[in-house]
Amino acid sequence: xxxYEPVRQQLAAMFTPGMFGDPAATADAIFQAVDAxxxxxxxxxxxAPDDSPxxxxxxGLFGRSGERYRTPRRDRARNEEYNRKEVVMKAIVIGGGTIxxxxxxxxxxxxxxxxSVGRKSGDYQADIxxxxxxxxxxxxxxxxxxxxxxxxxxxxxPLEQTTDEQWASSIRAKGMGQIDLVRTALPFIADKGSFxxxxxxxxxxxxAGGVIGAVVNHIVEGFVKAAAVELPRGxxxxxxxxxxxxxxxxxxPYFPGFIPVDAREVGQAYLRAxxxxxxxxxxxxxxxxx
Numbered sequence: 001x002x003x004y005e006p007v008r009q010q011l012a013a014m015f016t017p018g019m020f021g022d023p024a025a026t027a028d029a030i031f032q033a034v035d036a037x038x039x040x041x042x043x044x045x046x047x048a049p050d051d052s053p054x055x056x057x058x059x060g061l062f063g064r065s066g067e068r069y070r071t072p073r074r075d076r077a078r079n080e081e082y083n084r085k086e087v088v089m090k091a092i093v094i095g096g097g098t099i100x101x102x103x104x105x106x107x108x109x110x111x112x113x114x115x116s117v118g119r120k121s122g123d124y125q126a127d128i129x130x131x132x133x134x135x136x137x138x139x140x141x142x143x144x145x146x147x148x149x150x151x152x153x154x155x156x157x158p159l160e161q162t163t164d165e166q167w168a169s170s171i172r173a174k175g176m177g178q179i180d181l182v183r184t185a186l187p188f189i190a191d192k193g194s195f196x197x198x199x200x201x202x203x204x205x206x207x208a209g210g211v212i213g214a215v216v217n218h219i220v221e222g223f224v225k226a227a228a229v230e231l232p233r234g235x236x237x238x239x240x241x242x243x244x245x246x247x248x249x250x251x252x253p254y255f256p257g258f259i260p261v262d263a264r265e266v267g268q269a270y271l272r273a274x275x276x277x278x279x280x281x282x283x284x285x286x287x288x289x290x
Contacts, residue, residue: 088112091274092141094128094181095150096121098247099198102267103148110271115141118151128152128177129169134184146274147185148196152177154213156254162212170212174198175219182227182237192234196273197224201243201286207255217241221282228280236279242266243286259287 089112093104096118104114116122117137126137128151152174155166178197185195199217202210224239231237244251246260269283 089145089274090115090143091146091148092117092144092185093148093150094118094126095152097150098245098263099242099266100150102263103150103270104267106264106267106271107148107274110275115144128181129173131180131184134181138185138188141188143188143190144193145190146194146196147181147189148270148274149178149181150198150270152198152216154216156209156213158209159211167212170216171219175216178220179223182223186231186235189235192236194236194238194274194279196270197237197239199239199241199282201241201258201284201288203241203282204284204286205243205258205288209254224282225280231279236277238273238279238281238283240266240269240273241282241284241286242269243288261285261287 089107091107091112092115093100093107094117095103096116100116100118104116107114115124117124117126119125119127124137124140126133128134128149154170154174155162157163157166182195182197189195197220199220200213202213203217203221206214221239221241224237227237242261244255244258244260245266246262248260252260266285269285273281273283
C-alpha cells in the first residue's frame with residue numbers, strides 16, 4: 001500500500017473530524033475495504049470517469065480498476081438477482097376484444113397475474129356503463145394493482161343524422177363508463193397502482209361520421225389529464241390512443257389513408273403505461289404526420 005500513500009493522504013484531507021470518526025483511520029479503512037473488494041462505506045462508489053486525474057487515477061478508483069464505477073461483489077450479485085425478477089402485479093383487463101386480448105397477452109408475458117373482465121366473457125362479467133355492475137365487480141375481485149380498460153362503444157353517423165340516443169349511449173359507454181370505472185375502483189386499488197384508459201385517433205384526426213367518437217375521446221383524455229393531479233396515494237392514470245387496427249379490416253373503408261397499427265403494439269403501449277412511473281400521459285399510436 002506504500003505506493004498509495006499520497007492518495008491516502010489526499011483522501012484523509014477530504015474528511016473532517018466527526019464525519020466518520022478520525023480522518024486518517026477512515027482513509028485506512030477505505031483502503032483496506034478496496035483491497036478486499038468490499039464497499040468502503042455505505043453508499044461509497046467511484047463516480048469519476050476512467051481518465052480523470054487525482055484521487056480516482058487513470059483507470060478507476062485508486063488506479064486499481066478499469067471499471068468506470070466500482071461495485072462491490074455483494075452488491076453486484078444482489079443487483080443481478082433483482083434484474084432477473086419481474087415485479088408481479090395483479091392487473092384487471094376490461095374488454096375481451098382485439099385490444100383487450102393483446103393487453104392480457106402483453107401482461108402475462110411479463111409474468112403478471114391478469115383478471116379478465118367482459119360483458120359476457122372473461123373471469124368476471126361486468127358492464128362499464130352500469131355503475132352497480134362495477135361496484136359488484138370490484139367487491140368480488142378484491143385488492144389489485146392495475147386496471148387496463150379496452151372497452152367502450154361509440155356510434156358513428158353524420159352529424160345531422162345523429163340522435164339523442166346515440167350521443168347518450170356513446171358518452172355513457174366510453175366516456176362516463178371509464179370515469180365511473182376509475183371512481184368505483186379507487187377504494188380497491190393498491191397504493192401507487194395505475195389506471196390505463198382508452199381514447200383513439202379521432203381525438204386528433206377527424207373522419208366523416210366520427211363526430212361522436214371525437215367528442216367522447218376528448219372527454220376521456222380531459223379526464224385523464226385532470227385526474228392525474230388529484231388521484232391519492234400515488235395512484236397513476238394514463239390513456240392509450242390507438243389508430244385503426246391492422247386486425248380491424250371491416251373498418252378500413254371508414255379510415256381512408258390511415259396507416260393501421262398492430263394490436264400487439266397497442267398491448268405494449270398499455271404495458272408501458274402500467275409499468276413505468278409517469279402519469280397524465282396520452283400515449284398516441286396514430287402513425288400520422290400531424
